[in-house]
Amino acid sequence: MIDIILAIISTIGVLSILFASIGILRMPDFYLRLSVTVKASTLGVGLLLICAAIMFPDVSVTTKAIAIIFFLIITAPIAAHMIGRAAYFTGTPLWKDTVIDELEGMYNEETHELESEEDEAEKNQSTDRNIAKTEEETE
Amino acid sequence: MIKYFLMNLLLSAIWVALTGSMYYTNFLFGFMLGFFVLWIMNRNELDQRYFYRVPKIISFIFYFLYQVIKANIQVAFDVVTPKYFFKPGIVRYPLNASTDFEINLLSTMLSLTPGTLIIDISDDKKTIYIHVMYLTDPETFVRQTKTGLERRLLAILR
Numbered sequence: 001m002i003d004i005i006l007a008i009i010s011t012i013g014v015l016s017i018l019f020a021s022i023g024i025l026r027m028p029d030f031y032l033r034l035s036v037t038v039k040a041s042t043l044g045v046g047l048l049l050i051c052a053a054i055m056f057p058d059v060s061v062t063t064k065a066i067a068i069i070f071f072l073i074i075t076a077p078i079a080a081h082m083i084g085r086a087a088y089f090t091g092t093p094l095w096k097d098t099v100i101d102e103l104e105g106m107y108n109e110e111t112h113e114l115e116s117e118e119d120e121a122e123k124n125q126s127t128d129r130n131i132a133k134t135e136e137e138t139e
Numbered sequence: 140m141i142k143y144f145l146m147n148l149l150l151s152a153i154w155v156a157l158t159g160s161m162y163y164t165n166f167l168f169g170f171m172l173g174f175f176v177l178w179i180m181n182r183n184e185l186d187q188r189y190f191y192r193v194p195k196i197i198s199f200i201f202y203f204l205y206q207v208i209k210a211n212i213q214v215a216f217d218v219v220t221p222k223y224f225f226k227p228g229i230v231r232y233p234l235n236a237s238t239d240f241e242i243n244l245l246s247t248m249l250s251l252t253p254g255t256l257i258i259d260i261s262d263d264k265k266t267i268y269i270h271v272m273y274l275t276d277p278e279t280f281v282r283q284t285k286t287g288l289e290r291r292l293l294a295i296l297r
Contacts, residue, residue, distance in 0.1 A: 019215040026218055031256065031270050032227060036214055039253040043211060059161050077250030081257045084270065088258055099228040100277060103258060103268045114261040114268075 006051050013047030016040045029095040030087055038080040042072055143181075143189040147173045192295060199291050203248060206288075210253040214272070228274040229258060232267050232281055235289055241296055242267075248288055 023036035046069050053065035094101060150173030155166055178190050217224050236242050246257045246267060254272040261267070271280055
């Protein structure tokens with residue numbers, strides 16, 4: 001009984017890591033790649049660690065697995081946030097089919113402060129749009 | 140609030156010591172038992188918040204896991220099929236959460252849900268900017284997140 005549960009959980013974990021790695025290849029722009037990779041790998045590694053914790057009836061293995069999952073959940077979103085922010089600062093273009101970009105022109109160009117209201121930001125509106133026009137620009 | 144939690148931990152530690160098996164399912168069972176005992180003992184007390192909050196936290200964990208798995212299946216389907224179904228976009232999201240801890244937890248939850256990625260938070264801590272993969276309409280996305288994830292999270296924290 002417990003073997004079947006373990007098989008199901010570890011299969012889901014491995015599949016999500018596999019889809020994340022296919023996603024790195026197939027996604028059209030940087031933000032979508034980041035978006036696909038970080039979450040799926042967190043879920044996959046977490047599920048595999050849970051499997052290891054159930055498999056070995058040992059307190060030290062369980063506590064280590066819980067600690068690793070805890071630190072993974074704390075650190076992975078922050079890493080994704082910082083990478084995404086740095087990418088937006090340096091002007092990495094969005095995909096050409098991007099629907100809306102409400103962050104556009106909200107940064108103060110000199111101080112890098114971010115405004116929360118639209119009318120405050122209008123005075124430092126930048127002219128160039130960050131969304132790519134053609135397929136080649138995102139490559 | 141914190142007093143009840145410490146008492147609950149103490150009761151479960153006593154349960155673990157008496158039964159003698161240091162396995163985590165035994166600890167969880169002792170925690171449930173201690174929660175039940177505390178609930179019966181404090182039926183006439185005025186401060187009942189702890190006993191509402193623990194079931195809310197457990198239901199929130201299950202709700203969050205359900206959301207993560209559902210969104211993961213959607214993203215995985217989109218990755219393996221040849222056509223792209225997504226409509227990405229960056230949305231401005233006005234925050235109800237006010238303290239740093241609430242904002243931190245909310246953005247962690249949002250970042251862990253597939254399809255949404257926090258790009259940045261404004262300097263006055265009133266809005267966050269989210270990169271969404273499946274964006275039909277910015278207003279519907281903001282409304283769904285407000286009534287779903289943020290309301291449940293703030294109900295636990297406040």
